[in-house]
Amino acid sequence: MEFGPVPLCEAEGAILAHAVRTATGRLPKGRRLTGDDVAAIGASGFDTVTVARLEPADLDENAAAARIAGALTSGSLRPGPAANGRCNLYARRAGLVLVQAEGVIAANRIDEALTLATLPAFASVVAGQLAATIKIITFGTAEAKVGQVAAAAAGTVSVAGFRPQTAALIQTRLPHTTEALLTKTERSTRERLRRIEARVSQTYVTEHREDDLAAALAEAKVAAGLIAVIGASAIVDRRDVVPAAIVAAGGEIEHFGLPVDPGNLTLLARLGEATVVAMPGSARSPREQGSDWVLERLAAGLPVDSGTIAGFGVGGLLKEIRARPMLRDRTPPEEAKPKPTVDAILLAAGQSKRMGLRNKLLEPIGGEPLVRRVAAAVGAAGIRRLIVVTGHEADLVRDALSGLECHFADNPDYPTGMGSSVAAGARAVFDSAEPPDAAIICLGDMPDITPAVLDALIINYDPAAGRTIVAAANAGKRGNPVLWDRRFAEDLASLGGDAGARDILLEHAEHVVTVEMEDDAVLHDLDTPAALDAYREGKVGTGDNGV
Numbered sequence: 001m002e003f004g005p006v007p008l009c010e011a012e013g014a015i016l017a018h019a020v021r022t023a024t025g026r027l028p029k030g031r032r033l034t035g036d037d038v039a040a041i042g043a044s045g046f047d048t049v050t051v052a053r054l055e056p057a058d059l060d061e062n063a064a065a066a067r068i069a070g071a072l073t074s075g076s077l078r079p080g081p082a083a084n085g086r087c088n089l090y091a092r093r094a095g096l097v098l099v100q101a102e103g104v105i106a107a108n109r110i111d112e113a114l115t116l117a118t119l120p121a122f123a124s125v126v127a128g129q130l131a132a133t134i135k136i137i138t139f140g141t142a143e144a145k146v147g148q149v150a151a152a153a154a155g156t157v158s159v160a161g162f163r164p165q166t167a168a169l170i171q172t173r174l175p176h177t178t179e180a181l182l183t184k185t186e187r188s189t190r191e192r193l194r195r196i197e198a199r200v201s202q203t204y205v206t207e208h209r210e211d212d213l214a215a216a217l218a219e220a221k222v223a224a225g226l227i228a229v230i231g232a233s234a235i236v237d238r239r240d241v242v243p244a245a246i247v248a249a250g251g252e253i254e255h256f257g258l259p260v261d262p263g264n265l266t267l268l269a270r271l272g273e274a275t276v277v278a279m280p281g282s283a284r285s286p287r288e289q290g291s292d293w294v295l296e297r298l299a300a301g302l303p304v305d306s307g308t309i310a311g312f313g314v315g316g317l318l319k320e321i322r323a324r325p326m327l328r329d330r331t332p333p334e335e336a337k338p339k340p341t342v343d344a345i346l347l348a349a350g351q352s353k354r355m356g357l358r359n360k361l362l363e364p365i366g367g368e369p370l371v372r373r374v375a376a377a378v379g380a381a382g383i384r385r386l387i388v389v390t391g392h393e394a395d396l397v398r399d400a401l402s403g404l405e406c407h408f409a410d411n412p413d414y415p416t417g418m419g420s421s422v423a424a425g426a427r428a429v430f431d432s433a434e435p436p437d438a439a440i441i442c443l444g445d446m447p448d449i450t451p452a453v454l455d456a457l458i459i460n461y462d463p464a465a466g467r468t469i470v471a472a473a474n475a476g477k478r479g480n481p482v483l484w485d486r487r488f489a490e491d492l493a494s495l496g497g498d499a500g501a502r503d504i505l506l507e508h509a510e511h512v513v514t515v516e517m518e519d520d521a522v523l524h525d526l527d528t529p530a531a532l533d534a535y536r537e538g539k540v541g542t543g544d545n546g547v
Contacts, residue, residue, distance in 0.1 A: 001140045002053040008042050014051035015060075015139045019507075020044070025419065025496030028503045030061070030084055030139060054140040061085030061136040064146045068107075068114065068134045071150035076159035077131060084506040085136035090476065091125040094197060095161035096300045097132075098122070103156035110152060111145045113137040118157050120315070124195070124296050125159060126516070128476020132157045135510070160300035167198040168224035170216050172208035172241070174232040185230055185284045192286065196299035198226055208232040213245035221249070221274040226298065229278040234265050242278045243267055251276060255306050259313030263290020268304065288318060340437040342458050342483070344383045345425035346375055346406075348444035349391025349414040354527045359393050361444050362400055363532060369400040370526065371444045378442050379405055381454035388444075389425045391415075419495035426484075426492035435486060437463070441501070442481040447535065448521035449481065457483040460515050469505065472522035473514035479522035485511075 003017065016031045022040040031037065033051070041049055054060055059067070065087035069079040072089055080088040091097075099121040107116050118132040125131055169189050171182055182205055190200050202220055206212040208231060220227050231242045235256065243253050251271035258266045265280035275298055279291040293312055297304045348371050352360040361371035379386045386406040390397050391414025398408060409428035413420040422441060429439045438461055440454055457470045461483055468485035471478045482501070484492060491504045505512060526532045 001055060001058050001138060003051075003138075005048045005050045007048055008038055008046065011041075011049050011051055012038050014053050017050040017052055017139070019491070019494075020046070020049065021494045026491075026494040028507060030507075052139040057142055057144070058140040059143045059146055060140045061138065062087075064114065064136045064141055064143075065134045067146050068116065068150045068153055071154040072116075072132060072134075072157055074155075074158055076161060077157065084503075084509070085139070086506070086509050087134045088130050088509075089132040089134075089157065091127055091129050091131050091159045093127045093159065093161045094125065094195070095159040096122050096124055096296055096302065098158045098160055100156040103152060107149050107152040107156065110149050111141065113141050114145060114149045116149070116153050116156075122293070122297070124292075126195075126476070130514075131159060133509070160302055162197040162296075162299040163301055164197045164199070165225045165299065166201050166223060167193050167226040167228060168202040168204070168220035169193075169200050170204045170206065170213065170220060170227065170229045172206050172213055172230075172232045174208050177232050181284070188284060188286045189228055189230065192283070192292065192295070193226075193228065196295055198295075198299060208241060210241050210245045210248055213242065214248040217245060217249040217251070217271060217276070221272045224274055226295075227271065227274050227276045228295075229276060230281075230283055231278065234280050235267055235278060236265070243269070246271060246276055246278075255309055258290040258294070258309060258316070260290030260293060260316040260318065262287075262318060263292075266291045266294060268294060268309075290316070290318075340458065340461060342383050342438050342440060342461070343429045343436040344378050344381070344386045344440045344442055344454065344481075345422075345429060346371075346378055346386060346388045346442045346444055347418065347421045347425065348375075348397050349389050349394075349411045349421040349424075350418065350444075351392045351415065352527075355529060355532070358529070359396070360526055360532065362393070362396055363526075365447050365535070370447055371397060372400050372404065373447055374442065374444050374449060375401055375404055375406060377449050377451055378440075378454060381451035382458055383440065383454065384436060387425055387428050389421045389428075391421065413496070417497045419497050419501075422501055423493050423495045426489055426495075430486060430489035430493065435489070438468075438483050438485045440481045440483045441492075443525055445525040445527065446480065446521065447526060448519075448524075450521070453517055453522060454481060456515050456517065457481065460513055461485070463487075466511060467513045469508060469512045471505075471512060471514050472517050474517050474520040474523055476516075477523060478514055479517075479520075480525075481522070 011033050012035050014033055016029055016033055019029045020027045020041055022044040024040050062082040065085055066082040069087040073079050076092050077089045078092055097119045099118050104116055115135045204216040206216045235242050238256050246269045251269050253269045255268045258264055262282035267278040269276040277294055282289045283291050348361055362369045365373050387409050388406050389409050389411050391411040409424050411421045411424035453472055460470050463485055470483040
C-alpha cells in the first residue's frame, strides 16, 4: 500500500488518510475521494492531502476485516457489517465466551496491522452482544497476510450457549429472618437463574435445621436439575448445617470454598441427577459474585471441578460491595469519584419531510406536543442543562416548550439535514464558557424516552476506563440517545449536511459502549403519518432513528 501526501491534482480516487473539514462539511478519514471532494479541499486552502493507495495484491480494510471475521463465524458467532476497517462478531445466543488464547496471540503476531480482540475468556454474554472484533489498522493490507491471519484465528473464539433447565430454590430461616429478606432473595435469585436460562419451578423455605433442609432437598431433586440453596447462616465447614443436610438427603459434596471474593463460601454438590449450588449471603444481592461463575459454567455445559475452581483465583478479586461491614483494606478510601457534568442536546430543527405538511414535533401525543413530551423527559434526567436545537418552524417549537427549563440554539442550515443540527448543538454546548464533560444527543421524535434512559448512559460513562461514547441499545441493537465525551466536540461540531454522527461512531468504535435498556423505546421514532397513527393506536412506530 502506498501512503503519504500528494498534490491535490493526484488525489482523486485515493483514500483520505485524515479527516478534513471543508466549507461544505467534514470529509471523514477512509473516504475515497471524488472530484467534488478534491475541489472542496482545494477551496478550503489545501494544496496537498495525505492519502493511501492500494496495490494490486492488497485488500481494502473492510474486505480484509470481513474475511477474517468469516473465519470466526460459526453456529455461536455471527459477523456484523464491515465498516471503517472493523468487523464485529456477535453472540448468537446467551452463554459464555470461549477463547483459545494461544490462537488469538498467534493471529495477532502475523501482521501488526491485522488485529483480533475478544472479551475475556468465560465472559457471560446475551444474544446479540459483541464478543470479538477485527480491526484493520491501515486502509489496506496484503491479501496473503489476511489469509494467514484468518487461518490462525479460525475457531479461536466461540460461545458455549446456556442450556434451558429447571431449577429449585431453597432458603432456610432463623428466628430473626424477615419475610422481606426472603422475598428479596427469591426475586434476585430468580433473575440470576433466568440469565442462565434456568426456570425456577419450585421454591421452599425451611427452618435452618439439618432434617428440615434434607427433606426439602429430597423433594426438590425429583423435578429439578439445579438446586440453589441460600442458608440463613453462612457455611463455614463441610460439617455445617447445609452440607450435612445434603449428605443426609443422599448427596455428595464435591467442593467447598471458592477463590473468588465476594462468593468465597460457595458449595458445590451432587444429589442424584441434580446439581446443588449452596450460595453465601452475598448472593442475596444481584451483583456478580463467585457463585455466578459456578452457575454459568454448569449452565453452559462446561466442566466444574476442583481444578476448574482453582483457576477461578486468577481474576477472582471482584469489586467491593456496599453490604460489607468494613473495608478489608484499612487504608483511607480514595476520594469519591466526582460526578460528571453532562448536558443534553435535543434535536428539534427538522422539516419532517416524511410527515407531509405536518410538523411531527408539534403533533399531540398524550395531550401535549411530541417535542414537549420528549423535552420534559430529558430535562428530568440527571443533566446540568438542556439545549434545544431549532430550525424549521422555530417559533412554534419554542412556544411548544414554553415554561420548560431549556435553552435554545438556532440552526440556520437546518434544510441541509441532521448533521448541521448536531453540529449546532455541539457548538452551543462545548464552546460555552463552562463546557460539560459530556453531552447526550437526543432526538425530538422519540415519544417513550424516559429520564432513566439518560441516567443509565451517565452511570456507564467512564472516560478513565475508555467508556467515552455511551449508546442506548435494546436486544443488542444500538439506538438513541447517545452520550459523547467532550473529546469528540470538534468531530461533532464539524458535521454538515444530512450526515449524522454514525461515521464518527464507526471511526471510534473502540470507545463505544452500549447500555441494554429494558424496552425498545430507544429504537423507535415517529417519522411518518402511519407511524404516528400506529403509535396513537397503541402500536410502536418504526422510523429510522439513527443520528
